[in-house]
Amino acid sequence: MRSFQVNPQWEGLTKTIEQENPPCKYEIHGMSEAMVSMRDGVQLHTRIYRPNQGDSWPCILVRNPYPNNQDLLEATYTQFVRHGYVLVIQSCRGTGLSEGEWSPFVNEREDGIDTLEWLVQQSFQNGNIALFGQSYCSFTTWIIADSLPKEVKTVFLDLFGVDRYGQMYMNGMFRHDIYTSWAFANSGVETTTDAGELYQDSLSILPHNQADEKLLGCTLPFYQSYISETSRESKYWQEGIWAELLNIPSKINIPVFMVEGWFDHHLKGAFKGYNLLQDHVKRKSRFVVGPWDHVGNSPGERTYPDANLLGAFRIKAALEWFDIHLKGNPGTFSPISFYRIGASRWEERQSITDQDTTWRLYFSNNPEQQLTDKPSQPSTVKYVYDPSSPVPTHGGSALLAWIMPSFKGAPHGSLAQPDFSDRQDVLRFDSAVLDENTQITGGIKVCLEVSTDAEDTAFSVKICEVFPDGQSFNIVDGITSLRYRNNIDQPVDYTPNQPAQVIIEMWPTAWELQKGSFIRAEVSSSNFPAYHVHSNVKEPWASTSKYKIAAQTLYTGSNYCSYIEFPK
Structure with a gap:
């Protein structure tokens, strides 16, 4: 002693x-x-x-x-x-x-x-x-x-969850900012270069499965499993420590x-x-x-x-x-x-959420891009997604690199959003101004009907609250590939230019939208480095060494299933 x-x-x-x-x-x-x-x-x-x-x-x-x-x-x-x-x-x-x-x-x-x-x-x-x-x-x-x-x-x-696969992948999209940063921070390899610098360098290496060897001089077996085992049905996720944890x-x-x-x-x-x-x-x-x-x-730019x-x-x-x-x-x-959040109060309940009570807003492009209470006339919105110019991450929950200053991670929390009006690959849909405070309790679900001229691609959505002063603050975000759409465990093929329905289930929140604000949904195809950049090719993401530009289409209106479902 x-x-x-x-x-x-x-x-x-x-x-x-x-x-x-x-x-x-x-x-x-x-x-x-x-x-x-x-x-x-x-x-x-x-x-x-x-x-x-x-x-x-x-x-x-x-x-x-x-x-x-x-x-x-x-x-x-x-x-x-x-x-x-x-x-x-x-x-x-x-x-x-x-x-x-x-x-x-x-x-x-x-x-x-x-x-x-x-x-x-x-x-x-x-x-x-x-x-x-x-x-x-x-x-x-x-x-x-x-x-x-x-x-x-x-x-x-x-501050630890039990579904490692679900934390690592969202509909086939790998969470770089969390798990690539963690891998380089905890590699156990001594290097003369700061691990944060190596992490930033790794994000641009193609194919990505060579990043650890090139930057650390060796492979990290646990990280190679992370980036290669993209299917929940694989032996890596169905057996061993992560399957045991989930049970x-x-x-x-x-x-x-x-x-x-x-x-x-x-x-x-x-x-x-x-x-x-x-x-x-x-x-x-x-x-x-x-x-x-x-x-x-x-974190972020709001007070609590x-x-x-x-x-x-x-x-x-x-x-x-x-x-x-x-x-x-x-x-x-x-x-x-x-x-x-928004009400600045603690609430007590016997159960987490009541998902049976929901309300919807529909994506509309008639005559302009809006979120409406009822479906509008059918229409389409098109944009071009270039993987070499992804939309930068700004705010959110599924982020970790910020915890280590030298890693220069994406900023996290609820933040005033950049004005992406100059980007043709960010579609912005706004609701009417709210005439009363409105609660969201649980996971927001976004349904999109989309197509692309590629064999696979990604679609991302960010839900925001826009205040009367014009500032837009992120509430939640999500993303999906087409091959792993709708939270499926194994990839499915997609036929180019054919409409497909994708459902993105956002992480839960408890939020109170303010009277005088309105809801904004931003639709794009990237959110980097929160998620890996989708290359628009069919092969496994970590082994691809090429990018392809894709033409994307979002279908809106009464003939299509493009809407946001909010839990009360």
Whole structure:
């Protein structure tokens, strides 16, 4: 046991957390270290932080793969110790001082189960354990949540979803900004060039499946799987860790506290994870969705009053939850709490959304491009899509590269949108001015009837709110290829110049449109680097080395299915 002091760099944050919570009853007695053996003999470096009174305490376990975050985790999570918990932070295999080889995600199930087998035998914990963590640390909990010993009474799952394929691909379109940036940031390869610069360089390499070899001098097996396994039906997604993760929520039997953000790239996967929980688990669990991104901030150019419901780094909410489930304190919560953007308020519900109540706006081009309450006369709108000049990403939720400044990622959150009126490949459709505040709760669905002269292409949609001053702010966006249209699991052929119906299911939101505003839908064929640039050729996207210009057509009016469906 040795003494422990918070890194002075984080003392200000520590004081903020202290001010958000009841007075501490304990001090940190010290920190001890252990090398915990896994089933294959590899030892993982583990730190134990104890209160200064007592011999055994309720215990909180965190498994962390990011050694550069160790000081930050200590500064924030040791607040648990000062409130009467023993804190255990373990470095994942191949990271920090832990032995073994770093292979993202692969070993976390076996290592997590082995770590808990060790933990329940330790005298410093009193038989009441919780698992806690954000992002990857949350994954290390999800992946063992169906195999927990009786000593684990609850888990706190912050900013991680269970549908890896659904987060990586949207209708066949790969999310570059999230997973290419993450791959280069976590490659484990030492380079003389900043990883952010390598990421930016990788975006222009054709074929893209050669980017890691050209820039890092080696291939990244996990990334090659990401960019080559485009079908959900492939063995990669149907077997192994990601298939296992998707099956775990329905097997959980203890209370769960889930946290997500409307501007986090795990949003859709977290909703799926919550929906898969058993009803009896939902009734004793809590799901909170706020106007947050992947580090818990409220990004973009809008303000979100009273957004800090859970406290810095969720410590306030976690303490309240753990005091109930590990210490037996009284307390109740509504199952669902979410922040409604535009109304600036928290709402509580028993279920997530009521998708049965919807309203529609129809794409119209008669006499001008509009969104109308009823279908208009049939018409077409045409544009040319050139992959060498994609529409740049500006705002959104499915983004991550921003988290690392040197990566110069696309800006995220809800932002004032650029004026793309000079681009012939961005079709703009505006609704009438709203005569009352109007709520959107859930996932917006966009149906388009389209055609192209290519064997495959993409169509993208962005939904915005335009305020009386003319500023347009993005609400949600989505995209689809034709070969993977309508969320199908395997590609289907498309016959050039033949109309096809595509349905784009946007990620969920809770938004209140303001009286005096109007809705804008922008239709195009790209949103880069949020998604890869579609080459307009039929071959797998990561192996193509050529671009083709495509002539696109959108069909509107009463003979066609081109509309937006909004959930109330």
